[in-house]
Amino acid sequence: MSDITANTSVPRSAPRREAPVATTGALAWLRANLFSGWLSTAVTLALGYLIVRAVMGLVDWAFINAIWSVPIAPNGQAQTQACRELQGSGACWAVVTEKHRFMLFGTYPYEQHWRPALVCVLFVGLYVVSAMRRFWNWTLVPIWMGTLTVIGILMWGGVFGLPYVPQERWGGLPITLILATFGLAFAFPLSILVALGRRSNLPAIKVLCVLYVELIRGVPLISLLFMASVMFPLFLPEGMNIDKLLRAQIAFILFAGAYLAEVVRAGLQGLPKGQYEAADAMGLSYWQKTGLIILPQALRMVIPPLVNTFIGFFKDTSLVLIIGIFDLLTAGKTAIVEPAWQGFGVEVYVFVGLIYLVFCFAMSKYSAGLEADLNKHRRR
Amino acid sequence: MSDATADPRYRRKPPKRPLRLSWADERVRGIVWQIVVVGIVGSIIWWLWSNTVHNLEVRRIATGFGFLQREAGLPIAESVIRYDPTDTYLRALTVGVLNTLKVSLIGIVLATILGTLIGIARLSKNYLVAKLAAFYVEVIRDLPLLLQLLFWYTIMQGFPGPRQALNPVEGVFLSNRGLKFPALVWESAHTAALLAFLAGIVLTWLYARAARARQMADGQPRKVWPAAVALLIGLPLLVWQVMGAPWQIDWPALRGFNFQGGMTMSPEYAALLIGLVTYTAGFIAEVVRAGILSVNQGQWEAAQALGLRHGQVLRLIVMPQALRVIIPPMTSNYLNLTKNSSLAVAIGYQDIVSIANTTLNQTGQAIEGIAIIMMVYLTISLSISLFMNWYNAKIALVER
Numbered sequence: 001m002s003d004i005t006a007n008t009s010v011p012r013s014a015p016r017r018e019a020p021v022a023t024t025g026a027l028a029w030l031r032a033n034l035f036s037g038w039l040s041t042a043v044t045l046a047l048g049y050l051i052v053r054a055v056m057g058l059v060d061w062a063f064i065n066a067i068w069s070v071p072i073a074p075n076g077q078a079q080t081q082a083c084r085e086l087q088g089s090g091a092c093w094a095v096v097t098e099k100h101r102f103m104l105f106g107t108y109p110y111e112q113h114w115r116p117a118l119v120c121v122l123f124v125g126l127y128v129v130s131a132m133r134r135f136w137n138w139t140l141v142p143i144w145m146g147t148l149t150v151i152g153i154l155m156w157g158g159v160f161g162l163p164y165v166p167q168e169r170w171g172g173l174p175i176t177l178i179l180a181t182f183g184l185a186f187a188f189p190l191s192i193l194v195a196l197g198r199r200s201n202l203p204a205i206k207v208l209c210v211l212y213v214e215l216i217r218g219v220p221l222i223s224l225l226f227m228a229s230v231m232f233p234l235f236l237p238e239g240m241n242i243d244k245l246l247r248a249q250i251a252f253i254l255f256a257g258a259y260l261a262e263v264v265r266a267g268l269q270g271l272p273k274g275q276y277e278a279a280d281a282m283g284l285s286y287w288q289k290t291g292l293i294i295l296p297q298a299l300r301m302v303i304p305p306l307v308n309t310f311i312g313f314f315k316d317t318s319l320v321l322i323i324g325i326f327d328l329l330t331a332g333k334t335a336i337v338e339p340a341w342q343g344f345g346v347e348v349y350v351f352v353g354l355i356y357l358v359f360c361f362a363m364s365k366y367s368a369g370l371e372a373d374l375n376k377h378r379r380r
Numbered sequence: 381m382s383d384a385t386a387d388p389r390y391r392r393k394p395p396k397r398p399l400r401l402s403w404a405d406e407r408v409r410g411i412v413w414q415i416v417v418v419g420i421v422g423s424i425i426w427w428l429w430s431n432t433v434h435n436l437e438v439r440r441i442a443t444g445f446g447f448l449q450r451e452a453g454l455p456i457a458e459s460v461i462r463y464d465p466t467d468t469y470l471r472a473l474t475v476g477v478l479n480t481l482k483v484s485l486i487g488i489v490l491a492t493i494l495g496t497l498i499g500i501a502r503l504s505k506n507y508l509v510a511k512l513a514a515f516y517v518e519v520i521r522d523l524p525l526l527l528q529l530l531f532w533y534t535i536m537q538g539f540p541g542p543r544q545a546l547n548p549v550e551g552v553f554l555s556n557r558g559l560k561f562p563a564l565v566w567e568s569a570h571t572a573a574l575l576a577f578l579a580g581i582v583l584t585w586l587y588a589r590a591a592r593a594r595q596m597a598d599g600q601p602r603k604v605w606p607a608a609v610a611l612l613i614g615l616p617l618l619v620w621q622v623m624g625a626p627w628q629i630d631w632p633a634l635r636g637f638n639f640q641g642g643m644t645m646s647p648e649y650a651a652l653l654i655g656l657v658t659y660t661a662g663f664i665a666e667v668v669r670a671g672i673l674s675v676n677q678g679q680w681e682a683a684q685a686l687g688l689r690h691g692q693v694l695r696l697i698v699m700p701q702a703l704r705v706i707i708p709p710m711t712s713n714y715l716n717l718t719k720n721s722s723l724a725v726a727i728g729y730q731d732i733v734s735i736a737n738t739t740l741n742q743t744g745q746a747i748e749g750i751a752i753i754m755m756v757y758l759t760i761s762l763s764i765s766l767f768m769n770w771y772n773a774k775i776a777l778v779e780r
Contacts, residue, residue: 345534
């Protein structure tokens with residue numbers, strides 16, 4: 001054996017060649033994703049041209065031709081002639097510069113604006129803490145209660161040397177966040193009860209829950225808000241009156257409760273039957289079974305659709321505009337009622353839209369990340 | 381499944397336990413809980429009801445739907461049927477319902493088309509197309525619809541007045557009074573032609589079904605399109621020709637400060653329609669994308685192996701399977717669009733909510749007004765879901 005190997009030379013491999021340029025790297029990516037055929041190439045070129053045109057137009061409008069501030073006359077009137085002369089070729093961001101405090105905080109006393117600003121920060125902090133999985137246990141309850149109390153104190157004032165601010169003067173972003181947060185805080189427990197009731201085998205309870213969910217889901221939110229604004233006063237005994245914001249809040253809770261209940265119900269249905277039977281076999285009572293075995297698993301399964309429902313609900317708070325509650329969108333719409341600023345709606349709606357976009361985009365990215373994370377065990 | 385219960389031992393009902401009057405008995409607890417819950421809900425409703433009755437007496441508001449026969453006296457800018465402010469409230473509300481249906485039905489059709497295109501575009505192999513579609517979906521879904529409606533309405537109002545109206549094509553004017561376009565002067569011949577066209581659709585469908593049945597029998601594909609062209613285009617044309625071929629166009633023209641003649645699409649309607657369609661299309665796109673992704677990759681490969689082109693694979697193999705996943709969430713998107721059309725009240729399009737709201741402000745009949753709004757939407761919602769459930773049952777996978 002050894003003499004054979006000694007005489008034959010080991011075959012050397014051919015010199016290593018690079019893969020053809022067209023199959024690797026950026027060029028290949030371009031070929032595969034942008035220019036894979038004549039149709040694809042045509043679409044890419046046409047779309048690319050349109051996108052470049054649109055982006056250039058947008059940059060021109062939003063930055064190059066834009067006006068960021070206008071002089072204010074001694075009588076407090078804004079001099080918007082410069083903006084009007086643009087005739088739509090540039091944005092008049094001066095309306096945002098001038099009115100952003102009003103849009104964010106409404107008619108809240110000007111020198112006290114740090115309070116609603118702090119409230120917004122607290123709300124965001126609350127959302128961030130609630131989003132962290134480390135806190136998904138009972139500690140969330142005292143955290144929520146504490147934060148909401150502090151928020152109440154900050155908004156109303158009247159204690160700790162803070163001047164009292166009546167609720168009629170609240171407005172802007174805090175109202176949007178209050179409606180959304182309190183709405184969810186109350187609607188979520190309600191929805192769990194309704195979802196459990198709908199799957200209950202007690203006929204009377206089941207019928208009540210089905211009626212509630214289907215009636216609410218069959219009508220638009222506006223009709224509920226109208227009901228809250230014109231019919232609630234008739235429902236209550238004479239002399240007893242609850243204010244507009246609270247009435248809208250109740251309508252929101254009823255509305256969100258019905259939608260969330262359906263999401264929770266999906267989770268309850270998705271849980272394998274064995275879990276229910278095993279809990280029964282352990283001799284747990286109904287509430288022990290539900291609280292210890294069923295809900296922790298069922299809710300975890302439906303977190304992504306729950307967050308999506310939260311996003312929809314956050315957007316829907318803007319509907320209070322129609323019954324005249326001063327939320328972020330109403331404040332934006334009111335800001336351009338003043339004659340000097342009439343006609344600059346696009347700028348204002350872009351500004352307000354960006355705020356909504358930041359909140360909703362954060363929630364939807366969080367939901368997508370969570371979904372990927374919770375489905376890890378399913379991926380092969 | 382059924383053979384497990386075929387054994388008579390399993391089919392026997394469990395023996396009936398006598399009802400013990402004790403808290404330990406599950407059935408007794410169930411009955412007590414139901415009585416308690418129904419009692420609480422019932423007493424809350426009764427309390428609210430008695431308050432309402434008392435309040436109505438104090439405020440001297442007469443209940444009932446008698447006001448529907450009174451003269452409305454409320455002007456309505458656009459209406460499908462003939463309407464005059466001297467008509468009754470009932471007719472005004474009917475106009476509102478028709479306006480709601482007008483925007484919802486057209487919106488559903490357009491949103492389905494746009495949403496399907498965007499959903500497919502998001503799965504495109506072309507990077508630019510896919511990213512653009514994804515960007516559209518992200519942004520449109522993260523902004524409140526009401527904000528978008530106000531935005532579109534602001535844009536509509538930003539167009540120049542009638543005297544400086546944009547005139548992109550001869551006879552079409554775009555101004556802050558809306559979109560004006562030429563209209564056909566409608567005569568009975570046109571109605572007849574339309575009926576002939578509808579008959580043509582039915583006949584084409586029957587013909588296509590017969591052709592398919594014969595293809596199933598002998599394997600020979602038959603051309604359907606010559607018959608379809610004859611039935612869909614030829615038949616209406618023939619009817620129209622026979623009835624004298626009237627063809628008179630009503631051109632819009634500027635007279636004084638406004639336009640005369642032609643058809644109008646009001647800025648309110650246009651803003652509402654654009655807003656609803658673009659918003660709902662974002663959601664429909666996601667539904668369509670999820671549906672297409674749910675079809676097994678092997679189906680694509682098998683279809684390609686049979687030599688079908690990309691479009692054919694999508695149309696003949698993937699879409700019929702994807703539809704099963706798509707239809708249920710599509711139904712809820714249609715329902716959402718219909719319910720969202722109620723936001724019309726914010727930009728002044730007179731749909732049922734807007735007109736019922738004016739009615740209840742004029743007459744003080746708050747309960748009746750809201751009840752009417754709710755009944756209308758419950759009816760529409762129920763009709764759409766019944767139709768979609770029927771369609772869903774039709775395309776559902778038939779298993780053993």
